[in-house]
Amino acid sequence: MKQSESIKSQAITYDINSKAEVKFIELMHEISLAFREKRDIRGWSQEVFTGKCPVSRSTVIATEMARGNPSLKTLVIMAETLGYKLEIKLVK
Numbered sequence: 001m002k003q004s005e006s007i008k009s010q011a012i013t014y015d016i017n018s019k020a021e022v023k024f025i026e027l028m029h030e031i032s033l034a035f036r037e038k039r040d041i042r043g044w045s046q047e048v049f050t051g052k053c054p055v056s057r058s059t060v061i062a063t064e065m066a067r068g069n070p071s072l073k074t075l076v077i078m079a080e081t082l083g084y085k086l087e088i089k090l091v092k
Helices: 002-042 046-052 057-064 072-081
Strands: none
Touching (some): 002 046, 002 057, 002 072
């Protein structure tokens, strides 16, 4: 009986992690579009942006392609370099 409970418990954990992963991917897509849009508004290429921002070009590229997992600090630095403030909201 303990073995079946463990399998059931693992399935529930997998479902939760799967939903979290999908939400993370959706959020990263929104973030990537926002950074690309703000950089384009300034008329900056990625090369110009990374010359002004203390973040590596590979991080900028990965962020704008919704790949990787940039830290909040990195996102704040990128936003500030573009003249914006990063805001995070917890919503129900």
